[in-house]
Amino acid sequence: MDLQQQLDALRLAYLDNVKQQLPQLQQQANALTDALTMAASDAHELLIALRDKLHMLAGSAGTFNLPELGQAAKALEQQLKHWLAQPASFTPAALGDFQQQLQQLPLLLSADAGPVSQSRSKALTGGSGVYVYCTEPVLSQQLSTMLDIFGYRHQWFNHLEALTAAISQHSPDALIIDLDMHSAPMQCMQHLQQLQQAQPKPLPVLLISAQNDFHSYLSAVRAGAVGYFVKPLNTTELEARLRQLLASKEREPFKVMLVDDDQLLAQHYALVLRQAGLLVEILSEPALIFDSLKRFHPDVILLDVNMPFCSGPELAQLVRLQQAWLGVPIIYLSSETDTEQQLAALIKAGDDFITKPITDTALKVAVFARAQRARQLAEIMTRDSLTGLLQHAHIKERLALEMLRSERTGLPVAVVMLDIDHFKKVNDNYGHLVGDQVIANLANLLKQQLRKTDLVGRYGGEEFLLVLPDCPQTRAVEVVEQIRQRFAALPFSAAEQQFFCTFSAGISQAGCGAVDMFIDQADQALYQAKHGGRNCVKVFTP
Numbered sequence: 001m002d003l004q005q006q007l008d009a010l011r012l013a014y015l016d017n018v019k020q021q022l023p024q025l026q027q028q029a030n031a032l033t034d035a036l037t038m039a040a041s042d043a044h045e046l047l048i049a050l051r052d053k054l055h056m057l058a059g060s061a062g063t064f065n066l067p068e069l070g071q072a073a074k075a076l077e078q079q080l081k082h083w084l085a086q087p088a089s090f091t092p093a094a095l096g097d098f099q100q101q102l103q104q105l106p107l108l109l110s111a112d113a114g115p116v117s118q119s120r121s122k123a124l125t126g127g128s129g130v131y132v133y134c135t136e137p138v139l140s141q142q143l144s145t146m147l148d149i150f151g152y153r154h155q156w157f158n159h160l161e162a163l164t165a166a167i168s169q170h171s172p173d174a175l176i177i178d179l180d181m182h183s184a185p186m187q188c189m190q191h192l193q194q195l196q197q198a199q200p201k202p203l204p205v206l207l208i209s210a211q212n213d214f215h216s217y218l219s220a221v222r223a224g225a226v227g228y229f230v231k232p233l234n235t236t237e238l239e240a241r242l243r244q245l246l247a248s249k250e251r252e253p254f255k256v257m258l259v260d261d262d263q264l265l266a267q268h269y270a271l272v273l274r275q276a277g278l279l280v281e282i283l284s285e286p287a288l289i290f291d292s293l294k295r296f297h298p299d300v301i302l303l304d305v306n307m308p309f310c311s312g313p314e315l316a317q318l319v320r321l322q323q324a325w326l327g328v329p330i331i332y333l334s335s336e337t338d339t340e341q342q343l344a345a346l347i348k349a350g351d352d353f354i355t356k357p358i359t360d361t362a363l364k365v366a367v368f369a370r371a372q373r374a375r376q377l378a379e380i381m382t383r384d385s386l387t388g389l390l391q392h393a394h395i396k397e398r399l400a401l402e403m404l405r406s407e408r409t410g411l412p413v414a415v416v417m418l419d420i421d422h423f424k425k426v427n428d429n430y431g432h433l434v435g436d437q438v439i440a441n442l443a444n445l446l447k448q449q450l451r452k453t454d455l456v457g458r459y460g461g462e463e464f465l466l467v468l469p470d471c472p473q474t475r476a477v478e479v480v481e482q483i484r485q486r487f488a489a490l491p492f493s494a495a496e497q498q499f500f501c502t503f504s505a506g507i508s509q510a511g512c513g514a515v516d517m518f519i520d521q522a523d524q525a526l527y528q529a530k531h532g533g534r535n536c537v538k539v540f541t542p
């Protein structure tokens with residue numbers, strides 16, 4: 001069964017459920033006639049019980065594409081809230097109107113319950129490498145070396161017509177254009193703008209140009225460019241942007257934890273979000289929240305506000321008790337439209353409100369945007385600003401986690417310490433900024449060449465720590481050796497001079513013991529590599 005069929009099946013189950021619930025609601029509404037003559041506290045209880053049921057119905061009906069039923073339930077819920085706030089307004093005449101409106105709910109259900117006409121959403125898909133439109137010999141050489149060394153697939157074009165034809169066949173992952181090879185760069189931009197309009201989704205375009213003025217930037221934005229690089233080209237910056245673009249396509253899906261006592265509704269939300277490529281875990285037992293958080297590491301928690309045993313704000317406060325989960329955004333997903341109530345919940349804990357009913361598209365966009373922002377912020381907090389790599393403390397933490405995992409799975413973890421050779425000379429000869437570029441380039445190369453599951457950290461100034469899970473030592477040597485050769489072939493330029501850099505690396509195999517011991521062993525192997533002539537890889541031998 002595909003996701004849309006599962007959504008349709010859930011909706012049918014929901015319709016059945018509501019059909020059974022409506023007569024009960026009518027009975028509860030009829031029982032309110034007795035409440036007119038009851039003690040105030042008993043009447044209060046009956047009103048609250050019915051209000052809570054209508055609240056749930058109002059929240060869920062819209063989600064299952066029953067808008068009229070949802071709105072009617074919301075209006076009835078408001079009426080009950082009004083009576084609860086002002087008991088004097090609970091009169092026989094008002095109750096009569098209320099009961100009549102409630103009798104209409106089954107009719108609204110049949111009116112709404114036609115086939116679902118929502119369009120199927122599509123997951124994002126990848127393209128076919130990088131297309132480059134450039135013929136200028138020096139720049140072409142520079143770009144082609146960079147793309148080869150970093151391992152990007154690329155295709156070259158000399159004419160806009162050929163490029164356009166290729167794009168109509170296969171959409172590239174990214175498009176690099178040298179604007180100066182065109183006699184009229186503005187015409188090229190216009191062509192690009194038309195090309196963009198013909199695409200189902202925007203092409204990620206990186207432009208290279210000698211122009212560095214506001215109008216050129218503006219035309220670039222209008223042509224859908226996501227990067228603009230002024231000559232002389234800094235290939236490190238261009239590669240970093242390219243990697244970001246491609247990585248966003250390959251990044252680990254956003255993870256959402258969903259807590260809602262209405263199981264059908266929770267399953268519906270989960271399916272909608274999964275359809276958009278997010279990973280969703282439904283937490284049906286609030287007492288298990290810490291186990292779930294540890295195992296699942298959500299980017300966002302979606303919480304219902306009114307739940308039996310433990311309210312959403314209580315659960316949010318519980319999560320915030322632990323330092324480890326302070327950064328995870330908590331979004332209430334609730335049919336509560338009263339801003340006072342929303343504020344009361346947010347003051348306790350939580351970051352935002354999404355009001356039910358919400359359309360599937362709005363839910364996807366709202367959750368996606370919040371998850372994306374949360375992950376960006378988490379990355380800023382744990383990553384080094386020059387290289388985007390994990391900082392010293394965080395790479396050590398991740399190594400400890402990988403060692404625990406390795407204890408369970410029995411799969412080997414390799415630890416690599418890597419240091420740029422004679423880096424002081426690079427700084428002395430070409431300046432600190434060029435030195436920074438070399439560090440950033442090596443960081444990019446490491447990220448590009450290693451697997452998604454490998455971890456890369458900036459351990460010190462020009463020192464890097466790699467953690468390679470499920471990697472025997474012999475394989476680690478092959479991988480690091482390959483990167484060493486690529487780095488040694490990467491040309492750098494400063495003050496019109498070209499120069500090359502190398503690195504040395506030491507490898508140890510992590511097993512039972514302290515994290516620091518295995519880092520120290522890799523460091524000892526690195527020392528041997530430095531003293532063995534540098535530009536080589538050594539393995540720790542006890």
Ligand SMILES: Nc1nc2c(ncn2[C@@H]2O[C@H](COP(=O)(O)OP(=O)(O)OP(=O)(O)O)[C@@H](O)[C@H]2O)c(=O)[nH]1
Binds near residue numbers: 419420421425436530
């Ligand atoms: N540009 C730049 N330089 C840095 C950074 N962090 C550390 N350094 C410099 O890196 C150099 C490291 O020099 P050393 O530890 O003597 O080692 P080396 O010159 O690389 O020589 P070997 O490691 O023995 O091959 C020092 O000059 C530091 O100032 C940084 O973030 N940027």
